Amino acid sequence: MHRSPRMRSGWIKVSLLVFAVATALLYLSSIKREVHTHSERLQRAHHNDSIRGQGMLNRMDKMEADINRLLNAMNKLEKKEPAPQIAEVKKERKVVKKLYPNSALFSKWGDELSEEEQKEAENLFQRYGYNAFVSDRLPLNRDIPDTRPPRCAEKKYPEDLPSISVVLIYLDEALSVIKRAVRSIIDKTPARLLKEIILVDDHSSNEDLMEKLDEYINSVHEECPGLVKRVRHSEQLGLTQARLSGWKAAVGDVVAILDAHIEVHVQWAEPLLARIKEDRTVILTPVFDRVNFDDLTLTPYTPAADAFDWALWCMYESFRPEWYALKDASQPGKSPSIMGILVADRKFFGEIGSLDGGMKIYGGENVELGIRVWLCGGSVEVIPCSKIAHIERARKPYLPDLSVMMKRNALRVAEVWLDEYKYNVNIAWNLPIENHGIDIGDVSERKKLRERLNCKPFKWYIDNVYPMLEPLRDLIGYGVLINDLKPDLCVDQGPMPGNTPILYTCHHFSPQHCYYRSNGQIYIGGIKSHKYNSNRCLVDTGTGLYPGLYECKIAQQKFHMLWDFKQNGPIQNRDTKRCLEVAIGQDGYYKLVVQQCSAQSWKIQNLIKDP
Numbered sequence: 004m005h006r007s008p009r010m011r012s013g014w015i016k017v018s019l020l021v022f023a024v025a026t027a028l029l030y031l032s033s034i035k036r037e038v039h040t041h042s043e044r045l046q047r048a049h050h051n052d053s054i055r056g057q058g059m060l061n062r063m064d065k066m067e068a069d070i071n072r073l074l075n076a077m078n079k080l081e082k083k084e085p086a087p088q089i090a091e092v093k094k095e096r097k098v099v100k101k102l103y104p105n106s107a108l109f110s111k112w113g114d115e116l117s118e119e120e121q122k123e124a125e126n127l128f129q130r131y132g133y134n135a136f137v138s139d140r141l142p143l144n145r146d147i148p149d150t151r152p153p154r155c156a157e158k159k160y161p162e163d164l165p166s167i168s169v170v171l172i173y174l175d176e177a178l179s180v181i182k183r184a185v186r187s188i189i190d191k192t193p194a195r196l197l198k199e200i201i202l203v204d205d206h207s208s209n210e211d212l213m214e215k216l217d218e219y220i221n222s223v224h225e226e227c228p229g230l231v232k233r234v235r236h237s238e239q240l241g242l243t244q245a246r247l248s249g250w251k252a253a254v255g256d257v258v259a260i261l262d263a264h265i266e267v268h269v270q271w272a273e274p275l276l277a278r279i280k281e282d283r284t285v286i287l288t289p290v291f292d293r294v295n296f297d298d299l300t301l302t303p304y305t306p307a308a309d310a311f312d313w314a315l316w317c318m319y320e321s322f323r324p325e326w327y328a329l330k331d332a333s334q335p336g337k338s339p340s341i342m343g344i345l346v347a348d349r350k351f352f353g354e355i356g357s358l359d360g361g362m363k364i365y366g367g368e369n370v371e372l373g374i375r376v377w378l379c380g381g382s383v384e385v386i387p388c389s390k391i392a393h394i395e396r397a398r399k400p401y402l403p404d405l406s407v408m409m410k411r412n413a414l415r416v417a418e419v420w421l422d423e424y425k426y427n428v429n430i431a432w433n434l435p436i437e438n439h440g441i442d443i444g445d446v447s448e449r450k451k452l453r454e455r456l457n458c459k460p461f462k463w464y465i466d467n468v469y470p471m472l473e474p475l476r477d478l479i480g481y482g483v484l485i486n487d488l489k490p491d492l493c494v495d496q497g498p499m500p501g502n503t504p505i506l507y508t509c510h511h512f513s514p515q516h517c518y519y520r521s522n523g524q525i526y527i528g529g530i531k532s533h534k535y536n537s538n539r540c541l542v543d544t545g546t547g548l549y550p551g552l553y554e555c556k557i558a559q560q561k562f563h564m565l566w567d568f569k570q571n572g573p574i575q576n577r578d579t580k581r582c583l584e585v586a587i588g589q590d591g592y593y594k595l596v597v598q599q600c601s602a603q604s605w606k607i608q609n610l611i612k613d614p
Contacts (some may be wrong), residue, residue, distance in 0.1 A: 107397050112298040112383030112396045127177070132396035133264070133296040135177035141299065143186040147392055149269055150292055150303035152332035153390035156270075164276040165256030166198040167290070168349070170249030172242065173204060175261035178211040180264050182219050187266040189227065196272055198255035199234045202263070203248050206239040211479045241364040242343075250349070250357060259346040261391065268296070268390035275346045275389050278335060283348040283547060284381040286372065289389035306387035308338040312532035313431035313475065315370045315413040317342050320471070320533075322385075335384040339469040340373025344391065355379055356452045359445045360414070365405050365414030374420050377468045379458040410434075415443040419450055422461045430475050431532065433482050433516055435609050473534045477521045480570065481530070482608025484517040485508060486585045487571075489593050496539070498550060504541060504552045506585065506595045519607060523565030523577060527552055528543045541563045542581070545574040545598045548595045550583060571604050 102121045103109050105533055108128040118125060126592070149156070160197035169188050173181060181202070188200055200222075204212060220231045232250050246260045257270075275287050280442035288309060293302040310320035321327075322336040355376060362368040373383050399405055410432050429436045465472060484494040488504075493515045495507035504527050509515065518526040518538075525541040540555040542562035551562060558564040563578040574583040582600035584592050 011571075018421045029259060038325050065433070065602045082337075094129060107255075108297050110297065112137075112550070129383050129396070131175070131177050131180075132398045132400065133177075133180075134299055135393050137181065137299050138177050138179045138183070141179070141183070143183045143211050144190055145183070145266075147266055147268065147301055148303070149390075150301070151270075151390050152387050153417070154331060154333040155274070158274070158333065158351075158388060160273040160277045161280065164196055164273065165280055165348075166191070167196055167257045167259055167272055167276060167346075168198050168201060168253035168255030170201045170203060170246070170253060170258060170260045171263040173207065173212075173246040174209045174239070174245075175209045176212070176263050177185055178209075178215055180394070181212070181216065184261075184263050184265050184267075185219075185223065185231065187222070188326075189230070190561070191269055192272045192587055196225070196276065197230070199232055199253070199586045200230055201234060201249050201252050203245045204233065204235040205241065205245045206236045206409050217272070227368065241362070242366075243358050243360065243362040243368040246368075246585040247358055247360060250352060253349055256349060257346060257347045258352060259344075261344050262393065263343075264294075264394040264396070266392040268292075268392065271391060272387045274386050278386060279346070279348050282382075283351050286341065286352075286381060286383050287335075287386050288338065288344055288383070288388075289346070289391045290385060290387050291342065291344070292390055294392050294393045294394040296395055306332060306336060306385055307343040308336060308385060309369075309372075309373070309383075310469070310471075311370045313427040313472070314409075314532075315367050315416060315428065316409070317369065323395055333388050333494060335386050337468075338373070338383045338385045339377075339472075341369045341383060341530055344393070345369070345372070347390075355381055355456065356449075357417075359449055361415060361446065361449065362412045363444075364408040365399065365412075366409035367416055370414075371420065374416070374461070374464060375453075375458070377464055378420065378461070379453070379456040411443060415437065415446060418460060419446050419453065424461050424465070424474055427475050427532075430478065430481055430518075430530070433511070433609070436611065471533050471535060473532060475518075475530060475532075479519045479568075480522055480607035481516065481518045483511055483515050484607050485509070487604045487606070489583050492585070492593060494527060494595060502551050502553055504550055504595055506593050517607065519566075519568055523564055523567065524555060524556075525568070526576070541566065543579045543581055545579060548594075548596050548598065550595060551570065568605065568607075570610055571606055573600055573603060574605050 068433065076337055089150070099114075099116065100118060101109065102118055103125050104457045106125055106128070107460050108125060113124060113135070120136070124134065126133035129137075162596045163558075170190070171181065171184055185200055185202075188197070199349065202216075207317070220233070221233055232252060234252050235247070240248075249260055250258050257276055258283065259275070271289060275289065278285060278287060290304060290306050292304050294300070295302060304319075306322070307319040308322050310318050312318060319338070320339075322338075323341075325332065326336045356379075358368050359371050374385055413428050413432065414434075417428040421428065429439060430581045434441070465474070491509060493507050493509040493511075494505040494517055496514045497503050497505040497507075497516075508516070512530045516527075516529050518530045520526075524538075526538045528540055531538050537554045537556055539552050540558040540566045542551045542553055543557045544551050551558075553562065554570045555564065562574050565577045566574050566578055566583070575581070576583075576597065579597070580600070581597045582597055582603065583605070584596055584603045585599060586598065
């Protein structure tokens with residue numbers, strides 16, 4: 004290769020510099036050997052001198068490394084190595100057929116799975132309602148982020164806290180999920196506080212939960228002898244009975260009754276135990292974080308109250324204003340009820356009636372507990388510094404339609420605790436107020452418990468604990484609304500989002516629930532249980548053929564929203580004098596219209612009183 008004189012001069016300078024650096028490196032190495040030998044002699048003689056010698060060696064090691072880097076750089080410069088050409092590598096990505104394009108499991112997860120892996124993952128998903136395929140491949144002690152409010156990490160708790168028994172209830176869970184729950188509790192609960200872990204099996208059929216689970220428990224006992232206990236039902240008894248079984252087996256000062264598809268966060272137990280040490284009559288619930296069913300990643304939840312509607316379905320709700328006035332998200336918040344996971348003083352839990360053993364299968368027992376505790380001398384709080392990660396299943400294991408048992412259990416709660424407000428539960432479930440025809444079991448013992456505990460009336464609860472729960476007053480009729488011309492079609496809220504009610508084949512679900520109030524308003528598509536919500540009112544817009552459906556506050560300002568209606572009579576707007584009627588459209592289908600009255604009549608499913 005030909006070099007210009009200027010290039011040759013530069014090359015000679017670089018070569019000389021490389022030679023000088025290399026010579027320095029050799030000289031440094033010889034000095035290091037001497038220092039090393041001397042340091043070994045000093046180590047045998049004087050400890051402090053040996054430390055100084057070792058420090059010198061460390062500094063020389065760093066110097067040697069720096070010189071080596073410089074030497075390599077100069078060698079490259081001398082050789083004028085061409086910059087490596089980055090070859091454009093095209094990854095061959097194998098296209099895998101999507102076997103389950105409509106499965107909720109694969110909507111955001113699983114692109115890289117082979118067909119065999121997809122089959123395995125989907126089968127496990129159908130079995131458990133969450134991604135057991137991923138769970139089986141995750142470490143049992145996986146890290147989850149600390150999502151507590153910042154001030155929680157600064158809190159100090161007493162050393163002499165009560166002991167805790169942790170109850171995990173399950174029916175046909177994935178083995179890896181139960182093992183991870185147990186592991187997290189052991190790792191994140193101080194050993195001095197953790198009395199026991201009680202596994203309550205509500206008669207699972209999964210073979211993995213027999214010998215393989217026993218093997219895991221035996222391995223735990225090598226580390227923590229006797230820590231894990233097992234309770235197994237000989238027949239399926241339901242969630243309430245499983246929770247009661249765990250409580251009865253517990254011996255700790257405090258009992259925490261949890262689902263088995265959870266992982267506890269760092270320092271989850273201390274804030275609960277400290278609060279119960281202060282007041283044994285408070286029933287506590289941690290704050291859940293959601294573990295997504297499809298990929299088992301965690302979605303943090305902010306602290307909120309555990310509330311319910313008149314159907315006694317659970318829901319999250321804002322705390323009372325006084326909690327927010329504290330401007331400290333780490334403080335406990337009063338709650339109308341619990342979501343299902345509960346922590347209580349074990350003996351107080353029994354004194355106040357534990358759980359209603361007459362509840363069947365699923366639902367309502369947590370709301371019943373919340374109402375009873377408040378009425379009978381205790382209170383309910385959410386503890387933001389206690390966080391639990393909880394897998395949200397895509398489906399529940401007990402029944403395909405949980406509403407069947409939920410309805411029955413809600414009526415049982417109403418009969419014992421809701422006094423003159425119990426009709427609200429019937430309305431919420433679209434059942435007649437009298438003779439609903441559902442067997443709620445014997446409630447005599449629960450009524451005796453209420454008398455024995457000298458509990459307050461439910462009106463006190465509405466006024467003092469849950470003022471946002473609004474009684475469904477002034478109703479004349481409710482349920483599906485049918486025109487005598489087409490009794491197989493029901494008034495329906497129509498496509499959502501949207502503002503046009505329609506006629507649709509009767510299915511009797513919430514979109515077809517209508518409510519007629521004594522003030523002339525007609526709600527379509529359900530009735531709200533809370534003061535902060537707004538119902539949707541049927542309106543005559545004043546122009547056009549079709550009725551509208553708008554939030555009542557908007558309707559009152561813009562449209563004609565008051566109607567006259569008597570059972571088996573017309574529905575006539577008070578302002579426009581037009582009637583809600585049925586007409587055949589140009590396409591041959593029946594339409595819901597407002598037009599000049601033609602003596603059509605309507606019937607609402609459940610009549611409370613005739614105006």
